[in-house]
Amino acid sequence: MLFVIQEKISLLEALERLFPESSKKSLHSWIASERIFVNEALVQDARMQLVPGQALRIAKKSSFLEGGVKILYQDSHLVVVDKPAGLLSVATAFQKEKTLHGLLKRKFFRRRVFPVHRLDQDTSGVMLFAFTLPAQAGLKQQFARHSIERRYVALVEKEILEEGRWESFLREDAAYFVKSCKRGGMRAVTHYKPLRTEKGYTLLELTLETGRKNQIRVHCSEAGHPVAGDKKYGARTNPYRRLCLHAHFLEFVHPILRKTLSFSSPLKRLW
Template identity: 30%
Template sequence: MNHTFSYVVMEDGLTIETILQQKWKLGKKLIHDLRMQKAVSDINGELLQWKATLQKGDILVFKWEGEASNYLLSEQIPLYVAYEDDYLLIASKPRGMATHPNEAGQNHTFMNTVQNYLSNKGQSYGEHVHRIDEGTKGLVVIAKNPIVKGMLDRMLENKEIVRTYEALVEGQVKNNHGTIRAAIGSDRHHPTRRRVSPSGQLAITHYEVVGRHPNFTKVQAILETGRTHQIRVHFAHIGHPIVGDDLYGAKKTPTKTYELHAFKVQFVHPITGEMIVVEDKR
């Protein structure tokens, strides 16, 4: 498919090469593809030299052939978009829906709905930068082209994308804020459950109490690491499983759902440099 986007140079003295390699830190293969396809021109369509010095305010137009996303289209739910621009979108995944297909032919996941939304706008690339559990609702960041995907992947790896969760947990959490440090590994007695294990992967969760009820505590949590079921495992570990999360020892609820919401995401936009702060208002 044909990818196109424009970029306004933010400082004097840069070259296309330094922007791609040092500022954006793109992979060698993608840089090679862009070079071979003569993918960068000015606003008038004239090709630019990669080592030529650019000035602040110059507009680079990227146009190249690259991969498309191959999710089947689905109109199962209307997509709630919390933020969108030419480079990325942030949308809210409903509770009870997988983030992406796990096998060929699946068309009932969040990314199938995203693909349908983008397809209706004439776009055929959309890839999630992270995922959230099927039973968790909330915000997912989606890149709209492979360059932005590479940049956001690296930002996630470097902990430059901050995701805040809100949870209702059983009982009274003693401290108003704190950090849970407990390694997480697989539970050999259950195919999907995780457990705190000394031989597991390092896992760190920071939390703050934002509300109290005689039987429950509302907390906000930020993950320093991104292990599977991390918040669920950690709060169960300190004796306060998430309300409704019977997989981790909470009482069953009539809805058979648990109260965990990825409600806020914030990061510096990889292209524009703006601070993006988005909350899920649903």
């Protein structure tokens, strides 16, 4: 449901006027469950002051997979989910069942579910799967053309004060360790921008121009700023008992409906 604000008013007051039959407790629960957006930005402060012309949107009640995995969007062609850290995206030679792909197949057992891309097991955030082969093909083409916008946030060790760009050629060795090389490998480009620094850490926003395995983790590590919690690539600290890397934004053109869709996963629960 979408409404246009006509006067200066607090968010809670606006909701009370729009939904007089709902109790304050119910309205607060809508805010807490991340259903309220102003100009497409998530709002979680009931006291926020709204001004004329702003668009207030109340999203549908969220649905979930097993284990509390949130479904951000679904239609007959595709599904977008918010993957938690620690869950494999798809099956591997060592793990077949406990995967996000497996959860989706059990939830949508009357449909086929096709992977489109992957996130590392310990990375959280927005992820996309297709329900049909034409949708999968169309999305894979967008990934191959690098036309899908993917933004991550990472907490990295040491301070970075200026934005920039990392580019190298990446290759995986026999021990599944990815590193930059002078010959061979796949071109990888990562753009980074510091959001804030604090106590020897930097919160970075990273935009992928390419999407290679472990790309962000390798580029951060080789620049002397490993992702916090990433022992594999040289992190010395683990302040949140997890890999501090989160896929917080994904934007693409719907392969069948041809409209632009964008999804985000807030950072408030992470660091």
